[in-house]
Amino acid sequence: MKVLHIDASPRTVRSVTRKLTSAFINALRVKHPGLKVTHHDIGHHPPAFISDSWVGAAFAPADHNDPAMKGVLHHSDELTTELMATDLLVIGSPMHNFTVSASLKAWIDQVVRTDMTFKITEAGVEPLLKGKKAIIVTSRGGFVAGTAYDFQEPYLRTILGFIGITDVTFVHAEGVNEGEQARETAMTTAAAKLIELAKGW
Ligand SMILES: Cc1cc2nc3c(=O)[nH]c(=O)nc-3n(C[C@H](O)[C@H](O)[C@H](O)COP(=O)(O)O)c2cc1C
DSSP, X not given: OEEEEEEOOSOSTTOHHHHHHHHHHHHHHHHOTTOEEEEEETTTSOOOOOOHHHHHHHTSOTTOOOHHHHHHHHHHHHHHHHHHTOSEEXXXXXXXXXXXXXXXXXXXXXXXXXXXXXXEETTEEEEOOOSOEEEEEEEOSSOXXXXXXXXXXXXXXHHHHHTTOOXXXXXXXXXXXXXXXXXXXXXXHHHHHXXXXXXTO
């Protein structure tokens, strides 16, 4: 099983999502000692935003072989190929302004790639990723799950589904800015859920 672990929080020791994704990966390692995990700290080292030349290259005909285009897409190709080879995607996603952080959006823009993770056919859009699972760990200062203020879970479900990742489990730590007690409870509850999930793998 190949795991791709992405942390999108810009914070370090105070990050709730980092603590939780790390608890999940550690629990998974207990069960599978030889587990292969690739970790990307996009919160501290975000992928580039897509550019004019990136869009031109990504949507050029598949048989193009322009070296400049290949250069522009090189990092995106690497990130996308890595996702294509992954069995389990684990994302730590802080809620920022009701949705995902800019770093996670930048990563998504790099891996939603025509003819790699989705393709456009006469019948419409066809997702190209198959058989993958995702665990998304979010943290929110307030309580927004299931409300009109949550543009994070619905967005992630939609975009992951668009490329074929439909087996997605969300674990939310909510109310972490509602006082020490609420933060502690949110983190303990989310960690327990994640450890339980890891046991099932
Ligand atoms: C720039 C910024 C925007 C935020 N926006 C929201 C928000 O819209 N709703 C919310 O409930 N919490 C919001 N928060 C609180 C974070 O979601 C919360 O601190 C969470 O723990 C962040 O994850 P992290 O600890 O892994 O960085 C925001 C925090 C920051 C720094």
